[in-house]
Amino acid sequence: MYFCTDFKDTVICSKMQRKTLVRILSVLLFITSFSAVAQDEHTAEAKEILPEGKTKKEEIKEFINHHLMDSHDFNLFGSTDEETGKIHHYGFPLPVILWDGGLHTFMSSEFHHGENVVESNGNYYKLYHSKIYRTDAEGTINYDEDHHPTNVRPLDFSITKSVLMMLVVGLLLVWLFTSLAKSYAKNGSLPKGLGRFFEPVVLYIRDDIAIANIGENKYKKYMPFLLTVFFFIWFLNMFGLTPLGVNVTGNIAVTTALAIIVFLITTFTGTKDYWKHIFDPLGDGMPWIGKIFIYIILVPIEVLGMFIKPFALLIRLYANMTAGHVVMMSLIGLIFIFKSWIGGPLSFGLAFAIMLIELLVALLQAYIFTMLAALYFGFASESHEHHEEHEGEIQHL
Amino acid sequence: MEKLINDFSFGLFFWQIIIFVLLLLLLRKFAWKPILNAVNDREEGIKNALDSAEKAKLEMQNLQADNEKLLQEARAEREVMLKEAREIKAKMIADAKEEAKAEADKTVAQAQAAIESEKKSAIAELKQQVASLSLEIAEKVVKHELSDKDKQLKLVDEMLGDAKLN
Structure with missing residues (x-):
């Protein structure tokens, strides 16, 4: 195609454009009709009963469920013996x-x-x-x-497999970051090698997560937790995307443990203002008689909020990682269901695209978990000046 | 929900807590503290360096301003000195002129006085010569006219009287 610059050209040009459009549409129609036929054929084939009395679809579903669960052995791959069926x-x-x-x-x-x-x-x-x-x-x-x-x-x-993976990631983190710390000592505070990649991440967590949400004065005490939890979740998410197929962060027990740690830190580092915010949210802005009626509703909501916040953390990480694994496994499973030269590459392409998104999700979920944890710590370590600001706002309203 | 609760493995939960807390403590001591301290130190260093650079710049500016001021002062001083010199020159010339004039006047006055005294002495000499001449003349006249004594005396008196008038 070329640009229509002249009036004379326009007629020919529009003809050409129409031609290309028709060509593209016909190719698309051809592909879709063909794959529809292919699908029909192979769903019929898929329903064909396998030796163990399960359909292929059921087998794949079971495989996905099995993959999502923790396991007592570290399986790399399995194969079925043609003769014995074992x-x-x-x-x-x-x-x-x-x-x-x-x-x-x-x-x-x-x-x-x-x-x-x-x-x-x-x-x-x-x-x-x-x-x-x-x-x-x-x-x-x-x-x-x-x-x-x-x-x-x-x-x-x-x-189990998950515990082993956590140990491996833990050792990896210890090795990686202690060597980074040592390289700082050696090179006079300049990062080298891998540190060039990890230092901006550490600085990002410090500047845009910890300082932004907790404040310049109190962020230091929370930094080790935020950094550890970020890299721990990120690395486990990334390992989950490898063919080793470990779904650690998509396990409810793991996310629960992390959320409970966040809850404990929030509760034990809570300042007077934090507790006042929960049990006396309106402060001195209202006489006590008025407060009683509001507080019957407000205080239970605030107290529930203390538990809902970490609960949301645990469900978010669990659901996102599990969903990612289910989608990936399903798309890979599709390759075995459509045993055709169209369906295979198509599901491969889709799986590849989803994999790219999952790489982003792995980082994003680690970021969100760290970010929200920092936000809750920020509430917990709320300083008095901040509280006065709130009071001012209420009086202003 | 039932599946979730069923899937919850207490063992995994237990190990997760243990591993995570251990990891947290280890990394805090051996990684995060040294890394964050190193980064902070470096940032502090950069900040200090920038500050001192700014300070040096300010100092430079101050120095330059001082130099400028000194230069200006020097210029003003030169101006003043030149002016003074010019004034002195003018005054000296004027003084010299005046002195010269006074000297000249004095010389002229002296010359005049000398001339006057010369004139007087010349006149006096002339008078003597005239007197002597007159005497000689008178002698001759007397010698010639001494026949008549009275006449002679009268003549002398007349002649003397004329000479005095002269």
Whole structure:
């Protein structure tokens, strides 16, 4: 196509434009119709019953669910034996630590991926859907009407895949940032190598997250937590995107632990003004008789707010990371459902695009968690001047 | 929600708390404090350097202003000195002129006095010569006219009287 500069050219030009448009549209129509046909064919194929009595779709759904959960062994990949139909797992076992009236420890390989019952100090345990249950010697699992196991679950302190990943990330962080600290000492306060990349991030957290939300005077005491939590979440999110497939930050227990730490720090560093803001939000701006009626509603809301804030933190991180993993796995699963030369590349392209977004989300969720934690710390360490400002505002209104 | 609660693994929660708190303590001691201190020191250093540069600039400006002031003062002083010199020159010339005039006047006066005295002495000499001449004349006249004594005396008197009038 070229630009229509002359009046004479215009007629030819518009003709050409129309031609290209028609060409593009016809190509698009061709692709969509073809893929529609392809889809029809392959959904029919997908419904074809597999040897284990499951459809391919169900199998993929189960695989995704399994991926989202924590695991007792570190599986790298698995393959199905064509002749026997058995699944071979490649990976390494992790230690299982149980507290069930006494300490029970053994390697997870003894479960043989849920096939074997393990006897330890007179108790029998079985792995069922990534969870350990106490059973009898035969390994029978009793179900209630909703098909949930009713067997007793011992307290499970095993070093699972997620715990191992947290340890790995923890060691990585310690190694990375202590070496950075050492390089500062060596090079006279100048960053070198990786420090050039991480220093702006550290400075960003200090200047735009901590100082902006907490204030120049009190930010220092919260800096170690904010930096640790940011890099911890970010690195775990990034590891979650690797083919190792660890979904640590998308695990509710992990986000709960982080949120509880935020809640504890907020509560224990809360100043007099913070508590006054919760239990006496209007201050001296109103006579006590008027306040009673408002406070019946207002104070419970403020107290609830104390718990809702960290709760929102834990749900946000959990839901975002889980959703990202579900979308990624589903798009990859689509490749196996459309076994066609159109559907495959299409889902691959989509998966690739989503992966790029997930890279951003990994950083964004770490940022949001840190940012909101800093905001709550800012409320907690509210200084008196700030309070007076509020009073002024109320009187002004 | 039921699935969420079912998925909640206490073991993972326990390990997460332990690992995170340990990580926090370790990193705080060995990483964040040294890094933040180094960064702060560096920022402080940069701030100080900028401050001192600003100070040096100000000092430079002050110095320059001082120089300018000194130069101006020097210029003004030169101006004054030149003016004074000019005045002195004018005065000296005037004085010299006056003195010269006075000297000249004095010389002229002296010359006049000398001339006057010369004249007087000349006149006196002339008078003597005239007297002697007159005497000689008179002698001759007397010698010639001494025949008549009375006549002679009268003549002498007349002649003397004439000479005095002269």
